[in-house]
Amino acid sequence: MVHALALAYVGTGFAGWQRQANAVGVQQVVEEALADLVGSAVTLVGAGRTDAGVHARGQVASFLHPAPLARGALVHGLNHRLPDSVRVLAAAPVADGFHARRSAVAKEYRYRCWLGRVPPPDRALFVHPVRADLDFDAMAHAALALVGRHDFAAFGLAGGVDGPTVRTLHFAAWERRGEEAHFRVVGEGFLRGMVRALVGTLLEVGGGRRAGAELAALLAGAPRSAAGPTAPACGLALERVDYPVELAPLW
Amino acid sequence: MVHALALAYVGTGFAGWQRQANAVGVQQVVEEALADLVGSAVTLVGAGRTDAGVHARGQVASFLHPAPLARGALVHGLNHRLPDSVRVLAAAPVADGFHARRSAVAKEYRYRCWLGRVPPPDRALFVHPVRADLDFDAMAHAALALVGRHDFAAFGLAGGVDGPTVRTLHFAAWERRGEEAHFRVVGEGFLRGMVRALVGTLLEVGGGRRAGAELAALLAGAPRSAAGPTAPACGLALERVDYPVELAPLW
Numbered sequence: 001m002v003h004a005l006a007l008a009y010v011g012t013g014f015a016g017w018q019r020q021a022n023a024v025g026v027q028q029v030v031e032e033a034l035a036d037l038v039g040s041a042v043t044l045v046g047a048g049r050t051d052a053g054v055h056a057r058g059q060v061a062s063f064l065h066p067a068p069l070a071r072g073a074l075v076h077g078l079n080h081r082l083p084d085s086v087r088v089l090a091a092a093p094v095a096d097g098f099h100a101r102r103s104a105v106a107k108e109y110r111y112r113c114w115l116g117r118v119p120p121p122d123r124a125l126f127v128h129p130v131r132a133d134l135d136f137d138a139m140a141h142a143a144l145a146l147v148g149r150h151d152f153a154a155f156g157l158a159g160g161v162d163g164p165t166v167r168t169l170h171f172a173a174w175e176r177r178g179e180e181a182h183f184r185v186v187g188e189g190f191l192r193g194m195v196r197a198l199v200g201t202l203l204e205v206g207g208g209r210r211a212g213a214e215l216a217a218l219l220a221g222a223p224r225s226a227a228g229p230t231a232p233a234c235g236l237a238l239e240r241v242d243y244p245v246e247l248a249p250l251w
Numbered sequence: 252m253v254h255a256l257a258l259a260y261v262g263t264g265f266a267g268w269q270r271q272a273n274a275v276g277v278q279q280v281v282e283e284a285l286a287d288l289v290g291s292a293v294t295l296v297g298a299g300r301t302d303a304g305v306h307a308r309g310q311v312a313s314f315l316h317p318a319p320l321a322r323g324a325l326v327h328g329l330n331h332r333l334p335d336s337v338r339v340l341a342a343a344p345v346a347d348g349f350h351a352r353r354s355a356v357a358k359e360y361r362y363r364c365w366l367g368r369v370p371p372p373d374r375a376l377f378v379h380p381v382r383a384d385l386d387f388d389a390m391a392h393a394a395l396a397l398v399g400r401h402d403f404a405a406f407g408l409a410g411g412v413d414g415p416t417v418r419t420l421h422f423a424a425w426e427r428r429g430e431e432a433h434f435r436v437v438g439e440g441f442l443r444g445m446v447r448a449l450v451g452t453l454l455e456v457g458g459g460r461r462a463g464a465e466l467a468a469l470l471a472g473a474p475r476s477a478a479g480p481t482a483p484a485c486g487l488a489l490e491r492v493d494y495p496v497e498l499a500p501l502w
Contacts, residue, residue, distance in 0.1 A: 008371035008372055008373070009372055010372045010373055055373065057371055057373075075368075075369065079369060084372060084375060085372050086372060087369050087370070087371055087372045087375070088369065089368060089369050089371065090368065090369075117326075117340060117341065118259075118326065118330060118338050118339065118340050118341075119338070120259035120308055120338055120340065121259055121260055121261045121335060121336050121337060121338045122259070122261055122306065122308075122376070122377060124335060124338070125373075126373060
């Protein structure tokens with residue numbers, strides 16, 4: 001039987017989602033809590049492989065277990081075993097073909113910039129402090145160019161990307177929220193580091209160091225060096241993962 | 252010369268604002284950072300004596316120092332010396348008569364309740380999880396009775412209150428914010444524990460365990476035992492302190 005978990009975590013102390021040899025990924029701590037709870041080793045598949053320091057508000061993970069699992073016992077049993085920085089928000093049995101990553105049809109990320117002076121301590125882990133005199137309209141306008149099917153090679157990892165670099169974005173926009181500016185982006189998929197590279201490039205536009213009109217050229221397969229820097233991990237969070245109606249977990 | 256600081260802190264690890272013998276108050280860590288920065292012992296006066304575990308987004312503190320202090324150097328010099336959980340948001344020279352507590356004419360507190368299932372880890376320190384089936388309208392209606400000049404003895408500390416228990420509240424209301432319900436209250440002054448006792452009592456109304464109409468009787472000097480329990484500290488934050496126009500720090 002396939003089971004799904006909805007997860008939120010503060011990514012600050014973790015080397016990202018994925019289990020790895022010399023550092024602690026969120027996947028590992030959840031797998032260990034699951035193994036302790038169900039009494040056998042479990043392998044989790046996460047929908048988004050968030051990078052080191054990136055947060056999640058709506059990560060989805062799936063795993064195989066031969067027996068039904070009571071939702072309440074699963075949520076509370078895991079939260080009891082997990083560090084405070086990782087919370088299971090919900091659990092649900094899912095259809096046999098469900099795979100948290102391969103079944104996903106869209107993901108939403110949110111990048112939070114702090115426009116005020118000193119970020120208050122309850123938000124400091126979740127925002128990237130930027131110059132307050134950003135040209136917000138220029139950034140908002142430039143973001144419009146991102147929506148659609150483009151070659152995002154310029155926004156991949158610095159070392160180059162293996163495989164196809166064409167992705168479809170359904171939505172990309174900046175929102176003002178009090179002293180914060182949020183970049184929200186929804187797409188069928190993302191290259192590693194792509195959202196942070198988009199933000200770093202849009203912040204150049206907002207700071208007057210790059211013309212917004214350059215975005216279109218960057219979206220035609222330009223090299224990584226042509227785009228802006230990768231914005232810090234702390235501002236980014238995986239907000240939501242969407243599945244086709246017939247597979248979506250009924251939390 | 253009198254100087255003022257605007258402070259925000261995550262109260263979780265602190266024994267409250269006030270310096271005390273066997274535990275660490277926020278006052279102490281800021282005084283130590285100030286002394287290290289300016290080279291002489293400094294006594295801080297805080298506008299609100301927040302209790303253990305209570306947060307602040309807009310605490311104001313004042314201190315005497317014989318020389319002018321550059322704002323930027325003060326803010327950054329202090330933040331460099333303070334733990335991440337305490338941030339100086341701004342600094343300003345103020346008029347000679349300014350006293351952060353005695354000059355204050357109003358304070359605003361906010362109490363955050365979490366209505367969803369599991370509080371996500373980035374908010375867990377700042378919200379009090381409550382039953383999702385609260386009667387929000389009943390709580391909102393009961394809160395209206397609080398505005399005005401009343402005897403709040405029923406909402407003081409459990410051990411009884413020294414001195415007058417009459418206070419004037421200018422504003423008291425519940426707001427829905429997504430999966431949270433916030434109780435916002437503005438008043439000329441508050442008894443120790445008063446906001447949390449008000450919240451504990453209003454949550455009884457929301458949970459159907461107390462009639463909203465009882466509030467009026469509680470506000471006529473009823474004993475503490477007549478009101479509801481003290482809500483947990485984690486949900487509470489001191490949001491803002493107001494001063495008369497002629498004394499207000501020009502941050």
